[in-house]
Amino acid sequence: MATTKDEVLEGLAEIVNEIAGIPAEDVELDKSFTDDLDVDSLSMVEVVVAAEERFDVKIPDDEVKNLKTVGDAVNYILANA
Amino acid sequence: MTAENRTVVVTGIGAFTPLGRDAASTWEGLLAGRSGVDVLTEEWAADLPVRIAARTAVEPGEILPRPLARKLDRSAQFALIAAREAWADAGYETPATDVSSKLAPERLGAVIASGIGGVTTLLDQYDVLKEKGVRKVSPHTVPMLMPNSPAANVGLEVGARAGVHTPVSACASGAEAIGYAIEMIRSGRADVVVAGGTEAAIHPLPIVAFANMMAMSKNNDEPQRASRPYDKGRDGFVLGEGAGVVVLESAEHAAARGARVYAEAIGQGLSSDAHHIAQPEPTGAGVARALADLFDRNQLDKAEIVHVNAHATSTPQGDVAELKALRKELGEHLDHIAVSATKSMTGHLLGGAGGIETVATVLALYNRLAPPTINLDDLDDEVDADVVTGEPRKLPEGPIAALNNSFGFGGHNVVLAFRSV
Numbered sequence: 137m138a139t140t141k142d143e144v145l146e147g148l149a150e151i152v153n154e155i156a157g158i159p160a161e162d163v164e165l166d167k168s169f170t171d172d173l174d175v176d177s178l179s180m181v182e183v184v185v186a187a188e189e190r191f192d193v194k195i196p197d198d199e200v201k202n203l204k205t206v207g208d209a210v211n212y213i214l215a216n217a
Numbered sequence: 218m219t220a221e222n223r224t225v226v227v228t229g230i231g232a233f234t235p236l237g238r239d240a241a242s243t244w245e246g247l248l249a250g251r252s253g254v255d256v257l258t259e260e261w262a263a264d265l266p267v268r269i270a271a272r273t274a275v276e277p278g279e280i281l282p283r284p285l286a287r288k289l290d291r292s293a294q295f296a297l298i299a300a301r302e303a304w305a306d307a308g309y310e311t312p313a314t315d316v317s318s319k320l321a322p323e324r325l326g327a328v329i330a331s332g333i334g335g336v337t338t339l340l341d342q343y344d345v346l347k348e349k350g351v352r353k354v355s356p357h358t359v360p361m362l363m364p365n366s367p368a369a370n371v372g373l374e375v376g377a378r379a380g381v382h383t384p385v386s387a388c389a390s391g392a393e394a395i396g397y398a399i400e401m402i403r404s405g406r407a408d409v410v411v412a413g414g415t416e417a418a419i420h421p422l423p424i425v426a427f428a429n430m431m432a433m434s435k436n437n438d439e440p441q442r443a444s445r446p447y448d449k450g451r452d453g454f455v456l457g458e459g460a461g462v463v464v465l466e467s468a469e470h471a472a473a474r475g476a477r478v479y480a481e482a483i484g485q486g487l488s489s490d491a492h493h494i495a496q497p498e499p500t501g502a503g504v505a506r507a508l509a510d511l512f513d514r515n516q517l518d519k520a521e522i523v524h525v526n527a528h529a530t531s532t533p534q535g536d537v538a539e540l541k542a543l544r545k546e547l548g549e550h551l552d553h554i555a556v557s558a559t560k561s562m563t564g565h566l567l568g569g570a571g572g573i574e575t576v577a578t579v580l581a582l583y584n585r586l587a588p589p590t591i592n593l594d595d596l597d598d599e600v601d602a603d604v605v606t607g608e609p610r611k612l613p614e615g616p617i618a619a620l621n622n623s624f625g626f627g628g629h630n631v632v633l634a635f636r637s638v
Contacts, residue, residue: 178288181356
């Protein structure tokens with residue numbers, strides 16, 4: 137599936153908006169999920185499950201702890217989708 | 218007053234009920250004799266033996282932001298809305314954990330009960346598991362369904378660190394929570410406690426389960442006439458949902474900050490039946506013991522009592538057993554007591570009942586008005602008490618007291634007492 141970085145960022149922004157209520161335009165590559173976007177460890181599980189479905193990618197539980205920023209998640213999705 | 222026997226007062230009230238989105242609109246509905254019961258229009262209700270209930274007047278999603286609401290069971294949503302109202306009503310502007318708070322979080326508690334807990338979350342997530350698979354079950358499921366979730370979320374909201382508690386005793390839960398909170402302040406464990414009850418159990422499984430116990434009214438054709446305590450035609454309770462919450466405070470603490478006081482929370486009387494898991498003890502002996510316990514352990518003169526917000530759920534046995542107990546313990550004083558069965562309007566909120574009925578009792582004292590009991594067309598011959606019908610009843614001037622009764626499956630009896638200030 138040919139997905140661009142911008143498309144993944146836009147998709148993640150929609151997911152974070154849905155789950156944490158953060159305006160989509162505030163979801164930027166350098167933002168930390170926990171520190172900047174009010175996504176706690178439970179909500180992060182929701183973000184991961186929604187991202188898996190949306191981008192047709194598997195994000196193993198062990199990998200989630202490495203996804204600290206939105207950029208980390210975008211890069212992982214681009215590399216594995 | 219020693220630290221073990223401090224006077225407790227009510228300084229804030231909040232309600233989210235079938236009659237309104239707050240305490241003021243709920244009170245207005247009670248005085249007007251308005252029923253909050255209606256037909257359940259959901260598809261799942263079509264084939265049920267009971268197709269009526271008292272939904273909240275407003276959907277909580279209209280008040281709470283969606284990212285917050287989606288992490289809370291409906292029962293916790295109700296509790297949070299009512300607790301926010303009560304907290305602001307008491308004059309508190311920030312959580313106790315805020316740097317600007319004059320109230321130390323270590324002196325603040327929260328006690329919020331429900332009878333059934335996060336039952337809709339549990340059942341909905343089981344549907345998700347079966348229909349969509351393991352991965353789709355919400356990671357918020359456990360913190361949503363645990364029965365202490367409303368208390369914990371209210372505790373987080375106000376910054377309570379003296380203790381967060383959830384007594385569970387079916388339909389007596391809300392009253393037991395308020396009684397527990399009174400004891401926390403009396404004994405010196407806390408200066409302020411946010412306390413009440415909440416319930417959100419309008420779902421096919423609880424409805425069918427209660428209906429199969431023959432506990433619910435099946436008057437599906439006349440929803441607003443179905444809840445009729447003390448009427449000869451009563452045929453069971455009508456399920457309601459919502460929450461009622463009060464802010465309780467030591468009298469000294471309230472006076473020191475110049476808080477408005479609605480009423481004194483005198484204390485509680487408790488007992489248990491050891492009779493049957495779900496049937497009320499028919500002579501009212503257990504309820505009478507709770508009343509006796511109230512008078513034994515509290516400074517309260519029977520002649521002061523002018524109003525009782527009765528448990529009266531509209532079941533054939535329970536309504537009469539409660540009045541027998543009141544007659545046994547209060548004797549001829551009962552002749553001068555205005556009895557109100559507000560479940561005739563709100564339906565039965567199970568663990569939320571003690572919460573909203575405490576709000577109603579406190580407002581009755583504060584406004585010196587007892588709300589009516591609606592749908593009482595043909596008084597049961599066994600009713601030997603002055604039940605208020607039609608217009609609200611003016612309560613006397615001077616120092617007056619009122620009781621709020623709650624009883625639960627399992628044989629739990631809780632009587633709360635309040636006094637005018």
